[in-house]
Amino acid sequence: MDHLQRSRLNLLTSHLLDRGALLRLDPESIAERAADQRARFIGIHHMRIAVDEQDPGRPAWLTSREVTDRFGQCEGRVYLGEAGQTPYFALLLDHNLPKSSEGFSGLRSLAREVSNAEATLLAYAQAMAAWHHRYRFCGHCGGATQPDQGGHVRLCSEVQCGATHYPRTDPAIIVLVQRGSHALFGRKPEWPPNRYSTIAGFVEPGESAEQAVVREVDEETGIDVTAVRYHSSQPWPFPGSLMLGYHAQAGSERISLNDQELEDAIWLSREELASRIAQGLFVPPPSISISFRLIEDWFDQESPFTLHTVCQKNEVEFF
Numbered sequence: 001m002d003h004l005q006r007s008r009l010n011l012l013t014s015h016l017l018d019r020g021a022l023l024r025l026d027p028e029s030i031a032e033r034a035a036d037q038r039a040r041f042i043g044i045h046h047m048r049i050a051v052d053e054q055d056p057g058r059p060a061w062l063t064s065r066e067v068t069d070r071f072g073q074c075e076g077r078v079y080l081g082e083a084g085q086t087p088y089f090a091l092l093l094d095h096n097l098p099k100s101s102e103g104f105s106g107l108r109s110l111a112r113e114v115s116n117a118e119a120t121l122l123a124y125a126q127a128m129a130a131w132h133h134r135y136r137f138c139g140h141c142g143g144a145t146q147p148d149q150g151g152h153v154r155l156c157s158e159v160q161c162g163a164t165h166y167p168r169t170d171p172a173i174i175v176l177v178q179r180g181s182h183a184l185f186g187r188k189p190e191w192p193p194n195r196y197s198t199i200a201g202f203v204e205p206g207e208s209a210e211q212a213v214v215r216e217v218d219e220e221t222g223i224d225v226t227a228v229r230y231h232s233s234q235p236w237p238f239p240g241s242l243m244l245g246y247h248a249q250a251g252s253e254r255i256s257l258n259d260q261e262l263e264d265a266i267w268l269s270r271e272e273l274a275s276r277i278a279q280g281l282f283v284p285p286p287s288i289s290i291s292f293r294l295i296e297d298w299f300d301q302e303s304p305f306t307l308h309t310v311c312q313k314n315e316v317e318f319f
């Protein structure tokens, strides 16, 4: 399986959308699509997604008339692209509604209820909305910025500056470290009880993603990484990361929580992992995450049961 195929198995990586990158340069075409009766709009409000008022487990893809009925006039919108004959837009509602508004839900819970294609679109919409919210002012001169190109750039409105700002994606690495038959798991103090995951961290300026793997594993666990193998990637719009997934080999075993970012780190074999899940002592990362996939790919290689089966059998609640 090549990396494209492997990445497509990650949630939030559906490729069914035509992003219409060239179309963004033509404001009239964007306006035509927004006026099209087939167009659908998804409201995003402070990192939460508008849900159906009758069925709160479903995202509310609204027509333009329904948008006006529910939210009034909305200036901020982002052209996301088209699937089939349907143009899709994100609505930026941060300034339209009070912060505590009801009728919105988090991507993590919605993503489990909808298809991968729909979850991908929601993740894209959320990432764009979060970027617009953070880049209302120019990083060069502090002037106000205005959206352009269907919401895919923001332009500084100060004549002397006029800087163009593009949506940001921040690369982060996430890695399952192996040593013999064991894999390394860590837990952050702010996580729900017994949640463990793979090691992760942001790539720093001036380093490669592979160097970031070696550095993060050393900083967080004191483990020496000797080999790194790329697995796949996943957009992670909380608010704007791209997770680069790896499997790595450890050259040492002794754990030392050097930077105190983790409160615990443990080596587990597949049998120990299954046993801990059964006892409620290990809650895996959310099933929508690349972290789960990294663990699953390792676990399923040499186990009579898949990780999914183990989680289902023990009624693991992903959260």
Ligand SMILES: [Zn+2]
Residues within 6 Å of the ligand: 138, 139, 140, 141, 142, 143, 156, 157, 158, 161, 162, 163
């Ligand atoms: Zn500026």
